[in-house]
Every structure is written in C-alpha cells, then in structure tokens.
Amino acid sequence: MKLFFTLTVILFLTSCTTQNLRGTGDLGLIIERAIGQVKLVEHTTNTSLATIKGLGDLSHASIVYSRDERYGYVFGRDGGLTKIDILEQKIVKRIMQSGNSIGGAISQDGKLIAVSNYKPGGVKIFNADTLDLVANIPAVYAQGKQSKTVGLIDAPGQLFVFSLYDAGEIWVVDMKNISTPVITKFKNIGSLPYDGLVTPDGRYYIAGLFGEDGLAMLDLWHLEKGVTRVMNHYGKGKQKLPVYKMPHLEGWAMAGDKMLLPAVGQHEVLVMDQNWKQVKSIKVHGQPIFVMSRPDHRQMWVNFAHPRNDTIQVIDTETLKIIKTLKPGKAVLHMEFSPRGEHVWMSVRDESRVDVLNTETFEVIKSLKADKPSGIFFTNRAHKIGL
C-alpha cells in the first residue's frame, strides 16, 4: 500500500514536471484569419501544439509578445485585443477596444500595449498586464476630423510612433510618464502614408506614401530636425501599375550598407544606400508585399500581391540577383524565419497550408495544415525593436 502510494506520488510529480516545464523561445502563433483562431506552433521540431479559438475577425491581424515570451497580444481587425498565455494555451483576456483596428506595438519596457485604430481613428494605450486603458490619443487633425492611424511602432525611450493616413502627419508619443503622454506632431509629411517602420536599431522611422513619390523619414535621435523626404526621385514619370494589396514595410533588410524595400506600383524591389539614395532596382515577379531579410541578411525573401501571389522570390544581397523562384501555391501571405534563419515558414492561404523550407536547399521539409493561414509570428520577436 505504502509502495503504491509512493509510486503514485512519484508518477504524479514526474508527469507534472514534464508537462509544466518548458521554454517558449521556440514557439509561435499563426493567424487562421477566416475562423478567428490562432495555431500555437513549435519550430524546433516543426509541429503544431494547439489551437486557440474565439478571437473574432482576424483579417490583417498581427501579434506582439511580452518580453518573457509567455504572452502574445493579438490585434484583430474588428478592434479586438486578445492576450494569450502560450504556456497555458488559452486566452487570458480579451477586450473590444475600438470598432476597427490595424495593428499594435509593445513598449520598450514591455509594460504598455498600443493599438492603432482606423475607426475611430487614433491610438489607445493599455496596461500590458491587465489590458486596462492607460491613454487614449484620438488622431484629430482638423476640426471634427479624425484620421485613420497606420504604421504604429515602438522605439527606444518609451516611444510610440505612428502616421495619420488621412492627415499626412507623423506623431511621436513619449510614454515615460504614463499619466501624461507627451505628443510631438509633424505635419505635412506627405500624402496618404500607408505604413511605417523603424530601422532595427530604433533610430529612423520611415513612412511609405501612397499619394506621392518618396518616403517620409524621421530621425528619432533628432526630432528637432523634423521629417525629411527620402528617395524623392523614385517613380517620377513612370506609369504606375495598379496595387491590389498595400505593401508592408516591416521586415526590411539592412544588408551591410544596403537597404531593400518594396516599390509601390512597380514590379521592383528597391535598393538604397546609407544616404537613403536609391542605387538600384531589381525586377521581380510582381508587386512586392513583404521584402523580408533572413536573420543573417544574406538573403531577402519576397512575396507578391494578388494576382501574382503564388510565387516567392529569393534575392542574394551580395549580388542583388534573384537566386530562386518558388511556387508554393495560391496566396502566399506571409513568411517568418526561425531565429537564426535555417528555416522559413510560409502561409499558403488558399491551400490552407503552412510550409517549412530549408533556406539553403529551398526544400520543403514540412507542411502543416492550417485554416486560411495569414501572419506567422515567432516569440523571438519579443526582443526586437519595432516588432
């Protein structure tokens, strides 16, 4: 009897430890956009661990992670903000914070979550622990007019930076003192900024402009210098092709002294030097959406807009030549590299599949089922500025 008891206790204890103790550094979440759920995946053995349901409209959803890489914050299109515990594999808290939102960011200290809203236009900032509202920043730019906000990112110094689509402005919000956000506004930065990014060192904020040529750039080390226009000459005199999906600026590569980014309205990837001058353009298969750098910056992987979204191209950053064209299937929406880049995951929406590829051999090493997958987000994003 006693032996039996001890055995049971031992069994119980071992099952506890094997179940409970694990890291989260090789985990990630994949958005299943049409049915409002996310898939929890693990990229050491490329497996799917769980499905977490009940997240609402996830078209164009994105995710940021807490710095302990335990919690994921999912920003849904319908204004939902959902905090997921990836160890417990469940939703911890979910709020509807607006009618219509587009993305979010986590602060430098990990304590604040900011959400960028289309309707009503503006940014709301929440306590990362409780999801209680900390600050509400309506993007009012003219009497009674509120702008959609886009390109929200975090930056060093406890900053959030975003652009006002309808107003053509960039706002910098300093949250060092959470009870009194300090907002610096930059006006007339250009027409229809559609997305923004911050360079991986957290220094330059760049907004892409839909309404005119060039990019708006803000040096966050020197706000007093104001917004300057870079790559002004780009696109002049060229007939632009229709853009069936807005390009994303996230995931730009800085490869040595070069930067690569998607052109708008051209089937090209643009190469800039360190002085923000365009030095080259690379002809690619379609209108690029994501131009994403492998973590070692040696390759750039590019996906494309509808109707050419069945293709991926890989650019070698040394020679700036396309070294591989892949046809993974219909509607390749997003890619995510394993932290050190030996693998890349890609979601093939219309075929309800996520493929894992070896980035040296380009072989598919695993295919996972997922319902209309879009964004793939691994937890190592937790420690990257601007993601």
Add this chain to the structure above:
Amino acid sequence: MQTLSLVILVFLSLSVFADRLTDRQQELRYLIKHDCGSCHGMTLKGGLGPSLQSLALKNKPDELLFITIKEGRPGTPMPPWKSLLTNDDINIIIKILRKGIN
C-alpha cells in the same frame, strides 16, 4: 430523335453554363472576402477603404460603384480592377455587395 438530342444538347450546355456562373459567383465571393477584404475588411466593415456592407452602399448608385471598381480612384489606394475583372464580373460583385456577403 434528332430534335431530342438537340434539346438534350441545349439543356446540357445550359446547365454547364449555369454551373459556370455559380462557379464564377463563388470565385467572386471569395475574391471579395479575401482580396477586396484586404483593404475593406474581411467582413467588409471597412479598413483602409470604406465599408462595403449593403447598408453603407444604400445611397450609392450602381454606376458609381461600377466605375469605382472598374477604374479605381486615382490618387487613392483603390485600384482599377478592369484588367482582372470583366464588366459582368463587376455587375455580379455589385449584386453580391448589395445582398450582403455574410
């Protein structure tokens, strides 16, 4: 006999045509949800572009919707769809939008 086979033939081709139509409708519904949805929201509640739900379009005439979809709105992200969609496609899309996608 000949007339009968002719009738059957006509009937068959008609049903094929009908099938095609529904296939195309199906495709267009998918396109609306996912590809228009990337800017207008998957439920068409609005995103970068305005809501395309039936209520929001109530006071907009078919002609306006038609020309907007066909030619786009220059100077805004709304692209022209004429190289990907036929006039018939666009009319079907307008019908689907008026009925509501959900």
